[in-house]
Amino acid sequence: MSDVLLDVRSLSKRFGGVVALRSIDLTQYSGETLGMIGPNGSGKTTFVNCITGHLKPNSGSVGFSGRAITARKPFELARVGLTRTYQAVRIFGELTVAENIAIAMVDAVDPVSPERYAELADWLRIAHRFQTQAGSLSLDEQRRLELMMRLVQQPKLIMLDEPVGGLSSSEVRAMIALLAELKAHSTIFIIEHTMKVIRELADKVVVLLAGEKLAEGAPAEILADQRVIDRYLGGGDA
Amino acid sequence: MSNANLIILLSTLSTGLILGAIFALVAAGVTIVYGSIWMPNAANGQFFVLAALFGWTMTVGWGLSPWVAALLVIGLSVPLSYILEILLIRRFYDVPNRNISYFVLSLGITQILAGIYAITYGRWSDQFQLPPLVGGITLIGPFPIANNRLMVLAIALAILAALFILLRFHRYGRALRAVFQNREAATLRGVNVRAIYSLSFILGNAVIFAGGVLFALAYSFDLTVAWTMAITAFAIMIIGGPGSVLGAVVVGMVFGFTQAIVSIFASPTIAAFSYLGAMLLILLFKPSGVFAR
Amino acid sequence: MTAMPAENTPRGLAVHWPLAAFTVAAVLVPTLLSGNRYLAFVAGMTLLHILWATGMNLLYGYTGLMPLMFAGLAGISAYFVVNLTSIGWSFWLALPVGTLAASVAGTILGLPSLRLKGFYFTLCSLVIQTVITLGFVYFASITNGDTGISQIPRPSIPGGGELTGLGYEIVIAVMAAIGIAVLMLIVRSPFGRRLAAIREDDGLAETLGINVTYQKLAAFFIGSLYAGVGGALYAPYIGFISPRSFDVLISMNIWLMVAFGGRGTIWGPVFGAMLLAPIPFLLQDYYTVKDILYGVLIIAVTILMPGGLASGFRRKVPKAAVAQDIPARRLDPRRAA
Numbered sequence A: 001m002s003d004v005l006l007d008v009r010s011l012s013k014r015f016g017g018v019v020a021l022r023s024i025d026l027t028q029y030s031g032e033t034l035g036m037i038g039p040n041g042s043g044k045t046t047f048v049n050c051i052t053g054h055l056k057p058n059s060g061s062v063g064f065s066g067r068a069i070t071a072r073k074p075f076e077l078a079r080v081g082l083t084r085t086y087q088a089v090r091i092f093g094e095l096t097v098a099e100n101i102a103i104a105m106v107d108a109v110d111p112v113s114p115e116r117y118a119e120l121a122d123w124l125r126i127a128h129r130f131q132t133q134a135g136s137l138s139l140d141e142q143r144r145l146e147l148m149m150r151l152v153q154q155p156k157l158i159m160l161d162e163p164v165g166g167l168s169s170s171e172v173r174a175m176i177a178l179l180a181e182l183k184a185h186s187t188i189f190i191i192e193h194t195m196k197v198i199r200e201l202a203d204k205v206v207v208l209l210a211g212e213k214l215a216e217g218a219p220a221e222i223l224a225d226q227r228v229i230d231r232y233l234g235g236g237d238a
Numbered sequence B: 001m002s003n004a005n006l007i008i009l010l011s012t013l014s015t016g017l018i019l020g021a022i023f024a025l026v027a028a029g030v031t032i033v034y035g036s037i038w039m040p041n042a043a044n045g046q047f048f049v050l051a052a053l054f055g056w057t058m059t060v061g062w063g064l065s066p067w068v069a070a071l072l073v074i075g076l077s078v079p080l081s082y083i084l085e086i087l088l089i090r091r092f093y094d095v096p097n098r099n100i101s102y103f104v105l106s107l108g109i110t111q112i113l114a115g116i117y118a119i120t121y122g123r124w125s126d127q128f129q130l131p132p133l134v135g136g137i138t139l140i141g142p143f144p145i146a147n148n149r150l151m152v153l154a155i156a157l158a159i160l161a162a163l164f165i166l167l168r169f170h171r172y173g174r175a176l177r178a179v180f181q182n183r184e185a186a187t188l189r190g191v192n193v194r195a196i197y198s199l200s201f202i203l204g205n206a207v208i209f210a211g212g213v214l215f216a217l218a219y220s221f222d223l224t225v226a227w228t229m230a231i232t233a234f235a236i237m238i239i240g241g242p243g244s245v246l247g248a249v250v251v252g253m254v255f256g257f258t259q260a261i262v263s264i265f266a267s268p269t270i271a272a273f274s275y276l277g278a279m280l281l282i283l284l285f286k287p288s289g290v291f292a293r
Numbered sequence C: 001m002t003a004m005p006a007e008n009t010p011r012g013l014a015v016h017w018p019l020a021a022f023t024v025a026a027v028l029v030p031t032l033l034s035g036n037r038y039l040a041f042v043a044g045m046t047l048l049h050i051l052w053a054t055g056m057n058l059l060y061g062y063t064g065l066m067p068l069m070f071a072g073l074a075g076i077s078a079y080f081v082v083n084l085t086s087i088g089w090s091f092w093l094a095l096p097v098g099t100l101a102a103s104v105a106g107t108i109l110g111l112p113s114l115r116l117k118g119f120y121f122t123l124c125s126l127v128i129q130t131v132i133t134l135g136f137v138y139f140a141s142i143t144n145g146d147t148g149i150s151q152i153p154r155p156s157i158p159g160g161g162e163l164t165g166l167g168y169e170i171v172i173a174v175m176a177a178i179g180i181a182v183l184m185l186i187v188r189s190p191f192g193r194r195l196a197a198i199r200e201d202d203g204l205a206e207t208l209g210i211n212v213t214y215q216k217l218a219a220f221f222i223g224s225l226y227a228g229v230g231g232a233l234y235a236p237y238i239g240f241i242s243p244r245s246f247d248v249l250i251s252m253n254i255w256l257m258v259a260f261g262g263r264g265t266i267w268g269p270v271f272g273a274m275l276l277a278p279i280p281f282l283l284q285d286y287y288t289v290k291d292i293l294y295g296v297l298i299i300a301v302t303i304l305m306p307g308g309l310a311s312g313f314r315r316k317v318p319k320a321a322v323a324q325d326i327p328a329r330r331l332d333p334r335r336a337a
Helices: A044-051 A074-080 A097-106 A114-123 A139-151 A169-183 A195-201 A219-224 A226-233 B003-037 B044-061 B066-092 B098-119 B147-169 B171-181 B183-188 B193-218 B225-240 B245-265 B268-285 C013-033 C037-062 C070-086 C091-109 C118-138 C165-188 C190-207 C212-238 C248-261 C267-276 C278-286 C289-304
Strands: A004-015 A018-029 A034-037 A059-064 A082-084 A157-161 A187-192 A204-209 A212-217 B137-140 B143-146
Touching (some): A004 A044, A018 A044, A018 A212, A034 A195, A044 A157, A044 A187, A169 A187, A169 A195, A187 A195, A195 A219, A204 A219, A212 A219, A212 A226, A219 A226, B003 B143, B003 B171, B003 B193, B003 B245, B044 B225, B066 B098, B066 B193, B098 C118, B098 C248, B143 B147, B147 B193, B183 B193, B225 C118, C013 C037, C013 C165, C037 C070, C037 C190, C037 C212, C037 C278, C070 C118, C070 C212, C070 C248, C091 C212, C165 C212, C248 C289, C267 C278, C278 C289
Parallel strands (some): A034 A204, A082 A157, A157 A187
Antiparallel strands (some): A004 A059, A204 A212, B137 B143
16 A cells, blocks of 8 residues: 545534534545445435535545645546546436547546557447447446546546446446456545445445444454444344 | 605505505415426516406406406416416426426417517507596595505405415315425325316416406506516515415515605616516525525 | 547538538628618628527537527627717727627626526526616616617728628628637537536536536637627617617527527527528518517427427437436535535
């Protein structure tokens, strides 16, 4: 493990009187795959929204690759190499796949080379779909297009919000395999509420419960942690 | 206080009350339709004038009593709204973001009606005046007020009260409010949402028609009042909170008094500027309105 | 954009022949009609509306914003030009100044689009249009109020004489052709891609690194240039302006030309303007029939756009979850705090 990439210090977020995040500390190193789990409503997406500028945290600070990025706008963050996907897949449905990718490259600070572009398209199995309207792709293809649109920007960190949400079990296996390959050259942060993805991909797991960090550690430790088992996994493996 | 000042005060008060009650009626009608079917009806001003013109034809043209004419006009709004609902409104009920479609649609209706009025009534006259409901004058202290205007005010307030009772206590009213709050949840609770949509479109327009015919009974009017009314009703709805009948009534009253006061000291343009300015500020900074639920 | 796969945008001469054909036709039609001054004038007015519709198309068709204040912006430019020329300025100097005034106004009045979406922005722009019209009526010292300004002098030509008749129509034709060419260039540029992204999903556009604020305002600035040039040319051409020349009906009509012809295509709005702009001039005695006809067309366009006016920009799509246009502040958590 090398440099600190994402450095979150006592991040808090309230909605009116409801505390969504309570003083979260978190560190992610370059090259490390971090998994965040927690039941629905535990604040995972709020956490990502606070990091990527979609929400303003009430207090706390976010450092990214050595600079303070607290409450910066999403487009500025994209330009320093911090990007994300959404829980519900989000693409430009009425444009073609090629146009979607072209838009992702238009303001990319460090766009991929043509060779790498072709490699990525082959690897993500969407090269043959370039002229297809993105909205008519299958969900699985849309997820891969979404990934392609991030990878052409060569981000330093990709935050994936439930990357296998809505996929069939065979598609889930394929996506896990894809992300396992992606791990080799990108730093990723995965939010999931199912353990399977996290167990297979994450180097480090953070458990969120009701806006608080319940536990942090290697997947094996977390799975064995009695508190996590009692309060989140409920005894059975989700 | 001198007599002259007292007269100005009472005159402002009475004009403010009458205008406020009529604004409240029209804005309540607009907000009922927006709250249920999500239609921002920019043609509300044209509907308002249509009611006034019908009233004029029935009384001045056909010689009907203004009481009969007023009832007929309000009654006529029901089949007219229903036909419009079947022809144009119904087909958008399931369109996403249908409010913008409805908005443009209602602007189209506005153009059509404005064109029709210009060709028909526009050739007749510039100013239209209806015979009064009742004759005579009442003195309030030194201030004389036409019994007719007091009657108009009483009817307008009675309609507003009836509307409140309907929305709060009748089962249709409760179903309507359930749809205002959440269409899906209302469906789950067994409310026939489509029937409520039709009903609220008809009810909303009937209230607008009532406002139009009452306005015509109290004041002479011309065709340009349509656009002013449309914009004013929108301003009231936005400031009061789209879908909030209480907000429409309270803000409508405030606007009525503002209009009455401003028209004494400044030009009506200034009043219009102030409404529009208030509406812009609310749109930008609190788009859910002052009386948001 | 080196790594782009081949896209179905043909390049070279094949692209430009429609524009060349348009330019030739735009110059030729008034020339052929110049025997009948009135018909030539109708052709000139139509070309002016083509310019306006093209600018509106940039905003409505390519950026997904639906402002109903376009005529008001044109009016700002027109009043600027008329007042500046009346104090002795050359028309050719007043035109860029008036246009710039319209653009600056358009950019400032476009600011609400950063917060408001869909219907709320359109309503806001309608309110702005109404305020502009009231302003034209109210500031009578500049605008002569409801009476309007008549006998606006024709622009002088350097070297003597006035720009009248066919010469004026050719100037308008050239401006319309330039306007279309500029829009074509924009659509193919990275700027055009950014606008398309904003039109489809401005939240996603921002996540992908696009500065949505800046791009929207740039779109307003450029779109308002079209309004401004058109307004500046309009006033001396028709010789009379009043607040009614630039009111909400005119804004609606310009929108209708874009929507009727087909927003988000270069030539659709041009045809829309060709079909709709001459109608009021040809109806003359039955002038108000125009309002009814336009109203019917507005309703027809609204009904015929299957997904509603807020969607279905290019093709019919099986829709997944569609973003609902509740005011931006309520739904969009980014702007909530």
